[in-house]
Amino acid sequence: MTRLFNDPDDFAADSVxxxxxxxxxxxxxxxxxxxxxxxxAEPTVSVVIGGGSGHxxxxxxxxGPGLAHxxxxxxxxxxxxxxxxxxxxxxxxxGRGVLLSYGNxxxxxxxxxxxxERLRAAGVDCRTVTVTDDISSAPASEREKRxxxxxxxxxxxxxxxxxxxxxxxxxxxxxxxxANDRTRSLGVAFSGCTLPxxxxxxxxxxxxxxxxxxxxxxxxxxxxxxxxTAAGLAQLFVESLLEEIPDGVAREDARVVPILNxxxxxxYEELYVVYAEVDRLLAEAGxxxxxxxxxxxxxxxxxxxxxxxxxxxxxxxxxxWLAPCDTPAFRRGAVEGRVAVETVASEEEEFxxxxxxxxxxxxxxxxxxxxxxxxxxxxAEAEELGRIDRIAGDGDHGIGMQRGSKAAAxxxxxxxxxxxxxxxxxxxxxxxxxxxxxxxxxxxxxxxxVALGTALGDDADVDADAVGSGxxxxxxxxxxxxxxxxxxKTMIDAIVPFADRLNERLDAGDELVAAWADxxxxxxxxxxxxxxxxxxxxxxxxxxDKSLGTPDPGAVSFALIAHTxxxxxxxxx
Ligand code: ADP
Ligand code: MG
Numbered sequence: 060m061t062r063l064f065n066d067p068d069d070f071a072a073d074s075v076x077x078x079x080x081x082x083x084x085x086x087x088x089x090x091x092x093x094x095x096x097x098x099x100a101e102p103t104v105s106v107v108i109g110g111g112s113g114h115x116x117x118x119x120x121x122x123g124p125g126l127a128h129x130x131x132x133x134x135x136x137x138x139x140x141x142x143x144x145x146x147x148x149x150x151x152x153x154g155r156g157v158l159l160s161y162g163n164x165x166x167x168x169x170x171x172x173x174x175x176e177r178l179r180a181a182g183v184d185c186r187t188v189t190v191t192d193d194i195s196s197a198p199a200s201e202r203e204k205r206x207x208x209x210x211x212x213x214x215x216x217x218x219x220x221x222x223x224x225x226x227x228x229x230x231x232x233x234x235x236x237x238a239n240d241r242t243r244s245l246g247v248a249f250s251g252c253t254l255p256x257x258x259x260x261x262x263x264x265x266x267x268x269x270x271x272x273x274x275x276x277x278x279x280x281x282x283x284x285x286x287x288t289a290a291g292l293a294q295l296f297v298e299s300l301l302e303e304i305p306d307g308v309a310r311e312d313a314r315v316v317p318i319l320n321x322x323x324x325x326x327y328e329e330l331y332v333v334y335a336e337v338d339r340l341l342a343e344a345g346x347x348x349x350x351x352x353x354x355x356x357x358x359x360x361x362x363x364x365x366x367x368x369x370x371x372x373x374x375x376x377x378x379x380w381l382a383p384c385d386t387p388a389f390r391r392g393a394v395e396g397r398v399a400v401e402t403v404a405s406e407e408e409e410f411x412x413x414x415x416x417x418x419x420x421x422x423x424x425x426x427x428x429x430x431x432x433x434x435x436x437x438x439a440e441a442e443e444l445g446r447i448d449r450i451a452g453d454g455d456h457g458i459g460m461q462r463g464s465k466a467a468a469x470x471x472x473x474x475x476x477x478x479x480x481x482x483x484x485x486x487x488x489x490x491x492x493x494x495x496x497x498x499x500x501x502x503x504x505x506x507x508x509v510a511l512g513t514a515l516g517d518d519a520d521v522d523a524d525a526v527g528s529g530x531x532x533x534x535x536x537x538x539x540x541x542x543x544x545x546x547x548k549t550m551i552d553a554i555v556p557f558a559d560r561l562n563e564r565l566d567a568g569d570e571l572v573a574a575w576a577d578x579x580x581x582x583x584x585x586x587x588x589x590x591x592x593x594x595x596x597x598x599x600x601x602x603x604d605k606s607l608g609t610p611d612p613g614a615v616s617f618a619l620i621a622h623t624x625x626x627x628x629x630x631x632x
Contacts, residue, residue: 067256074102095602415480463496
């Protein structure tokens with residue numbers, strides 16, 4: 060239970076203010092997160108980490124000399140937006156390139172990749188290493204699909220130490236990859252976390268039972284067993300992790316760093332009881348333990364859970380793991396020669412409204428009305444969408460869509476009031492949606508609105524044909540951005556039939572409203588039919604079978620939106 064908050068909607072932002080106030084020795088605020096408040100004598104490669112809030116000390120607690128240069132801070136359990144990533148990376152850049160590193164989650168990948176493209180386009184050498192340590196989230200043959208949990212710390216620490224030692228970007232990237240290749244984790248949970256202002260936990264585990272492999276956002280586990288003794292849990296951890304010794308490691312003279320991580324409400328003494336047995340079992344297996352860590356490194360609010368991470372060292376990784384660092388939440392040895400940097404207010408990008416034709420301005424007003432209606436509808440449906448997402452995903456689809464559409468509606472209203480055309484209004488709304496909605500759906504809806512806006516332009520009359528080709532463009536944009544195909548159990552399963560049917564009917568000579576009504580009906584049927592599919596992409600992927608019988612939340616929300624827009628189009632007639 061999270062007891063203390065003001066307005067629950069402001070929880071993440073309020074927490075950032077307090078964190079920054081308490082941590083000025085290490086960090087200063089910038090748009091989208093924090094960067095170091097000191098610099099060394101020489102510029103280094105910049106390591107920029109991040110993800111949703113709710114996992115402290117991941118991510119902002121790991122910013123400081125010897126570790127990360129900046130952390131992008133998304134909303135609760137929602138990936139930060141591309142805009143935020145770009146802003147923090149730009150503030151952290153010292154001229155020697157940027158390494159982006161974060162846990163492998165679909166929403167984070169979309170937003171960080173988009174930011175990477177923007178940084179590269181601006182001439183900044185930028186690379187990415189995603190963390191994939193959680194052995195329960197995909198089989199060993201598909202390691203690149205695994206998600207990142209407490210192994211984040213390992214990859215960030217190694218990359219940060221390599222940067223601090225003066226390595227160039229090629230080398231920092233190589234070492235971060237090596238660290239990820241040699242890091243494996245397994246987690247368990249006894250009960251779920253309750254987000255600020257929520258009445259119920261995000262997920263539950265039956266009394267007396269333990270979910271094995273449950274994710275840090277409550278993504279379902281792979282198994283459920285009776286709660287074992289502390290020794291029994293240590294045995295499960297060590298046995299499971301020893302079954303997957305990384306390539307290139309000889310077990311006989313292996314040296315490992317064990318990290319026993321509490322997820323929120325399993326506290327230190329309890330962890331030490333487990334660690335006693337972990338230590339004994341590793342010794343028994345003939346494995347040398349180096350510089351172990353027991354504490355909280357990647358949490359999930361007040362979730363009752365524990366994970367064990369093993370980093371299999373080589374000489375290079377060992378030296379970097381042991382190198383000094385100084386951050387709010389993780390310190391080692393003494394870091395010297397730091398100079399304070401002055402805080403300069405980072406500038407907000409200005410929003411410019413260009414010229415537009417009267418027809419396009421009228422279309423922009425319709426866009427504004429549609430977005431306002433969507434925001435009201437999604438506000439009412441947020442709980443149900445969250446419920447569907449909780450079954451196989453992480454339960455945030457309702458909140459994400461609610462936040463994103465609200466921000467998009469406000470941005471559209473601002474643009475329309477300033478005399479913007481359809482293109483400008485949709486671009487402004489799309490950026491706001493991606494920025495405030497976060498998550499996979501935030502990135503995708505942002506991309507869709509921007510693509511639609513580009514198709515509609517600021518001058519042209521928006522007639523039925525323009526809407527038809529705009530929607531087709533929107534469909535193409537999501538497919539090339541998210542790389543999902545029909546049948547993968549994503550919103551694509553509703554978008555494709557919707558866009559295709561709309562254009563078929565328009566080509567056959569139907570009026571816009573009639574064509575849209577038919578397409579929206581088909582979108583609803585298609586969304587319902589996703590219940591029969593298993594998920595192949597997104598957060599729900601690692602628990603594909605669990606989603607059988609439940610429709611895809613993104614497809615459901617798309618169909619609802621298609622109907623809301625239909626009502627607005629009808630009103631225009
Ligand atoms: P997150 O998955 O980051 O928690 P949301 O819960 O807001 O984000 O959105 C989940 C929805 O995003 C899914 O139901 C699915 O429809 C959609 N989605 C996930 N991955 C993709 C993708 N690659 N392409 C299109 N849609 C996707
Ligand atoms: Mg979700």
